[in-house]
Amino acid sequence: MRTLALDIGNTAVKYGCFAGNELLETGVVESVGAVSGLLQRLAPEHVISSSVAEDTTRWAAQWQQQISGRVLEFLPATTLLPIRNGYATPHTLGADRLAAAVGAAWFWPTRSTLIIDAGTAIKCDWVEGGHTFRGGSIAPGLRLRFQALHTFTGRLPLVTPPAELTVPLALTGDDTESAIRSGVLNGAVAEVNGFIAAYQDQNPDLQIVLAGGDAGFFQPRLKGRIFVIPELVLIGLHRILVHNVEI
Structure with missing residues (x-):
């Protein structure tokens, strides 16, 4: 079975093409x-879309005319899942968070997992x-912290992350710009390591998975054995699609 998973964001669409359980191709398109x-080009049999931006119902109807199988619009509150959703308000749950959880459960079906998705927001699930x-x-x-x-101070400059995020970070900034970098970057690392430690206290056999655009920054700075799976959301979407097609 050949599938296409679409993770539709505010500025771009990430996609993953699968044949069975093999990820054949990933990429980004602008719209x-x-x-x-x-x-x-990819000729999938089935398609799943997840959008945090616009409603995709009109697009889904158009895509349906191009494929032989099913177009599934992933809605966290109503779409059937291969795992249980214990979130108290599923209608407010971001589709990317739930898709990542499905992906992690597929990799580790018997172990508790902490997913650290470091992107526009830092999510620990x-x-x-x-x-x-x-x-x-x-x-x-x-970037939101910078x-x-x-934005919310009178005189602090807009600082950007260093171009090479794997370089060592100074703990003590000796000017305003380096002090902001220390506070934002070292602070974020300390925050995530704190979450890891707290979850490990509750789950000694915890598996830690890192995803998102800033995964490369966090990977060498987090404590413990970390698996980096950049395509975790796409893999989760694919598993949701397979679950719905096969039931």
Whole structure:
């Protein structure tokens, strides 16, 4: 079975093409309108879309005309899942968080997992025992923290992360710019390590998974054995699609 998973954000569409359980290709297109070209080129049998931006009902009807199988619009509150969703308000749950949880449960079906998704926001989510999504935490990502210091103060400059995020970070900044970098970057690392320690106290056999655009920054700075799976959301979407097609 050949499938296409679409993770539709505010500025771009991430996609993953699968054959069975093998991820054949990933990439990014600039708009939802470009998906039709992907369908022509990749020729999937089934498609799943997850959007945090616009409603995709109109697009889904168009895509349905291009494929032989099913177009599934992933809605966390109503779409059937291969795991249990224990979130108290599923209608407010971000589709990317739940898709990542499904992906983690597929990799580790019997172990509790902490997913650290470091992107626009830093999300730490717990999948209990490989079978139940329990929720987690949402905090500003690195760029949001830099932006907030600049926007909501009178004189602090807008600082950007260093171009090479693997370089060592100074603990003590000796000017305003380096002090902001220390506070934002070292602070975010300390925050995430604190979450890891707290979850490990509750789950000694905890598996830690790192995803998101800033995973490369966090990977060498987090404590414990960390698995980095950049395509975790796409893999989770694929597993949700397979579950719905096969039932």
